[in-house]
Amino acid sequence: METNITLVIGANGKIGKKTVKLLRDEGVLVRAMIRDQTQASDFEALGAEVVLADLEADFSAAFEGCQNVIFTAGSGASTGFDKTLLIDLWAAIKAINYAGEYDVQRFIMVSSRGATNPDNGPERIKPYLVAKHAADFVLQTSNLNYTILQPGRLVDETGKGLIQTIRPTEATEQMISRDDVASVIFYSFNHEHTIGTTVELFNGSEPISTALAPD
Numbered sequence: 055m056e057t058n059i060t061l062v063i064g065a066n067g068k069i070g071k072k073t074v075k076l077l078r079d080e081g082v083l084v085r086a087m088i089r090d091q092t093q094a095s096d097f098e099a100l101g102a103e104v105v106l107a108d109l110e111a112d113f114s115a116a117f118e119g120c121q122n123v124i125f126t127a128g129s130g131a132s133t134g135f136d137k138t139l140l141i142d143l144w145a146a147i148k149a150i151n152y153a154g155e156y157d158v159q160r161f162i163m164v165s166s167r168g169a170t171n172p173d174n175g176p177e178r179i180k181p182y183l184v185a186k187h188a189a190d191f192v193l194q195t196s197n198l199n200y201t202i203l204q205p206g207r208l209v210d211e212t213g214k215g216l217i218q219t220i221r222p223t224e225a226t227e228q229m230i231s232r233d234d235v236a237s238v239i240f241y242s243f244n245h246e247h248t249i250g251t252t253v254e255l256f257n258g259s260e261p262i263s264t265a266l267a268p269d
């Protein structure tokens with residue numbers, strides 16, 4: 055059995071799909087975790103393995119043989135705080151725990167801008183930021199080689215590969231394209247110096263390699 059598989063959790067999401075494509079284009083063995091068989095063909099066409107699992111159930115079997123995990127699932131803006139608890143908090147923590155049990159080497163988490171200090175965020179999304187904060191904390195205090203990416207508001211514009219990690223002052227400028235988040239995931243995956251880092255991400259003017267260069 056292969057043991058150098060990269061599990062993408064939330065593969066059918068907008069960032070997830072872009073991430074799977076970037077990884078497969080480089081020949082990385084990918085296991086795409088989805089919850090609906092009708093979503094499988096897109097991933098199979100890319101040469102990715104597919105695993106069907108629900109984040110609200112036991113999804114530990116998806117971790118068998120995985121060396122790397124990328125968590126980019128989310129409850130989405132149209133669900134209630136019950137799903138914020140079950141997906142953004144509890145499923146993320148379960149994924150971290152499963153990764154530990156299965157000797158996963160690397161864990162890349164898509165968190166959110168503002169997760170480091172939810173008290174400073176908008177009141178409206180505070181429960182979401184608290185969920186992201188707690189999941190980030192569990193990962194940061196685990197034994198996993200983690201990278202935590204905290205993007206600003208996600209937009210669907212074409213990525214330019216230009217970002218910044220300093221939060222813009224104006225809230226309206228605190229955004230980043232999903233393309234560029236996927237590119238940062240891919241960069242982090244390929245660069246060990248990103249291990250142990252937690253960074254906010256926004257559209258900016260620096261190439262990813264410059265913005266994320268080691269200190």
Ligand SMILES: NC(=O)c1ccc[n+]([C@@H]2O[C@H](COP(=O)([O-])OP(=O)(O)OC[C@H]3O[C@@H](n4cnc5c(N)ncnc54)[C@H](OP(=O)(O)O)[C@@H]3O)[C@@H](O)[C@H]2O)c1
Nearest residue numbers: 064066067068069089108109110126127128166206207208
């Ligand atoms: N929206 C923003 O402005 C923003 C800002 C900062 C960070 N983020 C974070 O960015 C990440 C991804 O963003 P995105 O735009 O790619 O999101 P997305 O398109 O909504 O993708 C989320 C994925 O999670 C999957 N998922 C949800 N519940 C599940 C369950 N019970 N079992 C299995 N899979 C489940 C969804 O599956 P289906 O495809 O089957 O629905 C979907 O594929 C999330 O972690 C989000 O919190 C978002």
